[in-house]
Amino acid sequence: MFNFSEMIRPGVFGEKHEGYFVAQDDCKFEVFKDEVILVFESEFTDSGFEIQINQRSYKIDAFEYSTVERKGVNKYSLKLGCLGSGIYQLRVNALHSGKRISVLRTQFAIDKKLYVEQVKNNNDSYIVSVDSDLMPEPIFDKISVQDFREDWIKFNWNNQEYIYYVPFRFPLYRIDNGAWKPFSQEIWIGDITQESSIDLYGCKYDKICLLTSTGQIIEEAPGLKTEGVFSRFSAGFLLSYKSHYDYVGISLLAEDHYQDGILCYNKCILDEAKTTVIYSHEDKAIVVTPYFYGQGNIRFKVIDDVNNVIYTSFALDKDVPEYVYDLSSFINYKVIFFEKERGLSLKKERILKEFPIVFYAREDFIGKSFKIKEVYFDQLVRGEFLRKKHYFNTTYVYFKEMISGNEYIGEVYVRTYNGAFMLDNINLVDIEICSDVIDGMIELSITKDGDGLxxxxxxxxxxxxMDDDKAVDIFSYNIDMKGVESV
Structure with missing residues (x-):
């Protein structure tokens, strides 16, 4: 027969699909893999019992069972091996003195075929499949993290609608029953109160450990409590570290091994590596794309080369570009990010980072001369052409007229002690800009009627x-952007 502990509470027991639940209205019950054992107790030791399964009645003798008596109370263990996959409502009644006395009432599901698989599609979505005896056909669907709800799987059984809670291995959390967010999206301390709780989806963690931004382990982390398909912990304790650390790391453990982690930011921190400040030739604007952690009031201002503030932004959104128009080429600007206190505060703004930028709009090349710093040419060496470099010191190129976005008509000349010596035998020349600014230089192609100089x-x-059979063609030119002159 069956051995069961005297400490087992009344109910249904067996091998469960851990973390899986079926629910209807406010009633949520467990899902078992196969046969189950019913355990109940009664002080009516001289009574018979009625076992009702989905409103069908059985005598206790219809099942293989065992009994243990202690202090006038009998505990019964029944093997319900006859049940297949399905949803069951079970009642146990004691038949005593001509009356039915309710001993136990419970509900459970058996799903022998359950198979769940998930594949990460990208950072924002997953492809999932669910095959179950409880559903008429398998589910194959794309799940968006942004719109995820844990109660999205609905099915009908015996003309009644149920919800199947499946603990997918999605790295998601939520604060105070709000929207689910990926672990990569940090917690902002401003969203936490003393009464706050944080839910971790999937129930695969059994412990949390806290690390400070300096790498110190904090032992006072609260315990995890399982709540269906997610685990929950009280988050108010995070407030005690708000003033001491820029951020804390919440390490999620299973059997004392690190599984995942979430960062909680106490201060807004700009990620210098991911923040970009560039010039867009298409938009004719400086494009500022901030990347920061936390939800502070982050802004930036643009300062010119004589320290005039010529632009100040409003509060920025993370990873959302902002465009600054009507700026001038060849000016050394500074883009300064700062955090401003919310509301009416007399606190001084907190400087986060300064980005220098100078840009060169294509149309602003007209009327300017640039020093040619170096040229590249191909030379035949032992039967092979090798790309070589030669340095210039007194040769300049002048942009006279713009033909298209990167193409111009111009002139080349040599600067001497007596002034500029124009190379009139080859002027006018065709100029094409072939690169952005790299190490203070731009690569050009300069030709005459399609031939290299x-x-x-x-x-x-x-x-x-253009007539010298022994001379080599120049392949490309690098101009020094610091050596610009207006003519």
Whole structure:
């Protein structure tokens, strides 16, 4: 027969699908893999019992069972091996003195075929499949983290609607029963109160451990309590670290091994590596895309080369670009991020980071000359062409007229002690911008009627002729953006 502890509470027992539940209205019950054992107790030791399963009555003798008596109370253990997959309402009544006396009432499900699989589609969604004896057909669906609800699987059994709670291995949390968020989305301490709780989806964790931003382990982490398909812990204790650390890390453990983690930020911190400040030639604007942690009142201001504040933003959203128009090329600007106190506060703004930027709008090249710093050419060495570099010192290129976004008409000349010497035998030339600014230089292609200009090795410049069979063509030119002059 069956051995069962005297400490077992009355109910249904067996091998469960851990973390899985079926629910109807406010009633949520467990899901078992196969046969179950019914345990109940009664002080009516001389009575018979009626076992009702889905409103069908059985005598206790219809099942294999055992009895243990202690202090005038009998405990009964019945093997319900006849049950297949399904949803069951079970009642135990004691038949005493011509009356039915309720001993136990419970509900449970058996799902022998249950199979669940998930695949991460991207950072924001998963592909899941669920095959179950309780559902008429398998589910294959794409789940968006942003819109996720734990009660999304609904099915009908015996003309009644139920919810199937499945503990997918999604790394999600929520604060105070709010929307589910991925672990990668940090907690902001401003959303936490002394009464707050945090839910962890999936029930795969049994302990949390707290790490400070300095790497110190905090032992006072609260315990986890299982609440259906998620675990819950009280979060108010996080407030005690608000003034001491920029952030704390919540490590999620299973059997004392690290599984996942969530960061809780007490201060807004700008991620310098992910924040970008660039110039967009298409939009003709500086594009500022901030990336920060926390939910502070983050803003930026643009300062020109004589320390005039020429633009101040409103509060920024994380990873959302902001465009600053009507700025001038060739000016050394500074984009300064700062945190401003919310409301009417006299506190000084907190500077987060300064980004220098100077940009060169294509249309602003017109009327300017640039020093050619170096050129590249191909030279035949032992039967192979090798790309080589040659330095210039006195040769300049002048942008005279814009043809299209990167193409111009211009002139090349040499600067001497007596002034500019124009290379009139080859001017006018075609100029094409071939790169953005790299290490303070831009790569150009300069040609004459489609042919490359010739390299003058003797004078370290451009030959003032297109007719020299011994000269080599110049492949590309690097101009020094610091050596710009308006003409």
């Amino acid at each position: 010739l390299l003058d090795f003797e004078h370290h410049g451009i030959m003032n002729s």
